[in-house]
Amino acid sequence: MTESSATAAAHPMVKAELVCKDFGALKVLKGITLEVQKGQVLVLVGPSGSGKSTFLRCINHLETVSAGRLYVDGALVGYNERGGKLYEMKPREVAKQRRDVGMVFQHFNLFPHRTALGNVVEAPTQVKRLNKKQVTERAMDLLDQVGLADKATAYPAQLSGGQQQRVAIARALAMSPKLMLFDEPTSALDPELVGEVLAVMKKLAAEGMTMVVVTHEMGFAREVADELVFMDGGVVVERGDPGEIMSNPQHERTKAFLSKVM
Amino acid sequence: MTDAGSPPPSSPPEAIDAVPLRHPWRWVAATVIIVVVALFLYGAATNPAYGWSTFAKYLFNERILLGVFNTLQLTVYSMVIGVVLGVILTVMRLSSNPVLSAVAWVFLWIFRGTPVYVQLVFWGLMPTIYQKIQLGVPFGPTFFQFDLQSLSFPFALAVIGLALNEAAYMAEIVRAGIMSVPEGQLEASTALGMSWGLAMRRTVLPQAMRVIIPPTGNELISLLKTTSLVTAVPYALDVYGIATREIAARIFEPVPLLLVAATWYLAITSVLMVGQYYLERYFSRGASRKLTSKQLEALAKAQMGTLP
Numbered sequence: 004m005t006e007s008s009a010t011a012a013a014h015p016m017v018k019a020e021l022v023c024k025d026f027g028a029l030k031v032l033k034g035i036t037l038e039v040q041k042g043q044v045l046v047l048v049g050p051s052g053s054g055k056s057t058f059l060r061c062i063n064h065l066e067t068v069s070a071g072r073l074y075v076d077g078a079l080v081g082y083n084e085r086g087g088k089l090y091e092m093k094p095r096e097v098a099k100q101r102r103d104v105g106m107v108f109q110h111f112n113l114f115p116h117r118t119a120l121g122n123v124v125e126a127p128t129q130v131k132r133l134n135k136k137q138v139t140e141r142a143m144d145l146l147d148q149v150g151l152a153d154k155a156t157a158y159p160a161q162l163s164g165g166q167q168q169r170v171a172i173a174r175a176l177a178m179s180p181k182l183m184l185f186d187e188p189t190s191a192l193d194p195e196l197v198g199e200v201l202a203v204m205k206k207l208a209a210e211g212m213t214m215v216v217v218t219h220e221m222g223f224a225r226e227v228a229d230e231l232v233f234m235d236g237g238v239v240v241e242r243g244d245p246g247e248i249m250s251n252p253q254h255e256r257t258k259a260f261l262s263k264v265m
Numbered sequence: 266m267t268d269a270g271s272p273p274p275s276s277p278p279e280a281i282d283a284v285p286l287r288h289p290w291r292w293v294a295a296t297v298i299i300v301v302v303a304l305f306l307y308g309a310a311t312n313p314a315y316g317w318s319t320f321a322k323y324l325f326n327e328r329i330l331l332g333v334f335n336t337l338q339l340t341v342y343s344m345v346i347g348v349v350l351g352v353i354l355t356v357m358r359l360s361s362n363p364v365l366s367a368v369a370w371v372f373l374w375i376f377r378g379t380p381v382y383v384q385l386v387f388w389g390l391m392p393t394i395y396q397k398i399q400l401g402v403p404f405g406p407t408f409f410q411f412d413l414q415s416l417s418f419p420f421a422l423a424v425i426g427l428a429l430n431e432a433a434y435m436a437e438i439v440r441a442g443i444m445s446v447p448e449g450q451l452e453a454s455t456a457l458g459m460s461w462g463l464a465m466r467r468t469v470l471p472q473a474m475r476v477i478i479p480p481t482g483n484e485l486i487s488l489l490k491t492t493s494l495v496t497a498v499p500y501a502l503d504v505y506g507i508a509t510r511e512i513a514a515r516i517f518e519p520v521p522l523l524l525v526a527a528t529w530y531l532a533i534t535s536v537l538m539v540g541q542y543y544l545e546r547y548f549s550r551g552a553s554r555k556l557t558s559k560q561l562e563a564l565a566k567a568q569m570g571t572l573p
Contacts, residue, residue: 106456161556
């Protein structure tokens, strides 16, 4: 009670209230309620088709929410609320919201016609219209952080999957996001390349980045996640401390899932 | 069976030195073709109907060169307008705005659905159909009036006619190119905060170019030859018009002048093909895993460095 007036800055980075998503008659999300605090790493796990990727895509409005409310850094995603009524945002406003949310895709989606460096400098120079020279310096720094400074001039097709995904992470970081979304970032990689991408993500988490990660890497979840959320059939089945859930799952569905992936 | 731990042999294996596969039938076929072509060329050179002396006399004739220049102008102007308008039409058609999309569809329907010759005749008749351009309130006062019939601008009408027709075809080519770019590219751009337009311009269109350029080269060459139809407007100062209607009709020697026109079309087409090669090479950046010779050299050097 005493805090409520004191800190507007204390709102969570992501706040979902009964978020639903339908594709026509198909209900993919059936009321997701959860919060991600600043600096926290939330890992979403669950069988395929459970809605975890869809929920992630709702967070940066790649999908529109059908019901419920979704807030990022205290602001409603995709709508303006005035006098209890929702008004659809203009595309420009949506784009502005997305600038603060970085996203990493399962299939990397690097721009094949640009070099690794070209991929990283693209959004800061074109979207934020920042000075090219400063952006390039920072981009080289980011590529160095993901261990690819020597690959700056290579085109994506000349890089391995793990290298491409690390460039994709650097590309998202170049916009200095407040929140990073990872949509199965290691699912398309050869087993021996998974580790290098996870290492970059661990480093990022340790530096205090707020992250929402959809993954099947239970070892990563145990080590890095502040909270583990198990989803199935469009609802949150179980959530809590990752170690606790993995060693002592409460629900049958969680038990069945964990026995298959661990 | 295999001893996995064995070190590589001290001397590398001998490089392969095999007898290459022979292709005798290729030589036979080539010989037959060369003989047939030689016979045809001999026949053409000795047949007076080809009128080679007339051909040589008119190939670089001043009027013919003027015609070549006019043909090139018609082609370039129509193509530039056609490409720009084609891209705009495609963007309109793919946009989420139903008004723009419908307008683009109707444009395509009309200009792709009627023969270009008929369209050119129509454009030629435009000053007769619409004698004046008036600016004002409908059924009210007129602020500005422009008399079309007082002007003679068949060249401009020919360009408009060719360009609008070309735009309809270019729109379909550009659309095919855009649809060839994976959906994830637009998604990744959007997730980085790009607007739809910026993502189109920076991400999707440059990648679509690889698919767009070969058929566009085809369109350009096709358009070059379609300019010979501008006689429908009527505009008669293109190379075909000058060669056939102005010169051949006067000296009664159609064959050598047709050859003059054909030679020029072939020459321009050849130049365009060279340009297309370089354009394709430029837009295929990053499309292949194949390393450039420079990159291979750098890798080989790095490998040499790590080996003793």
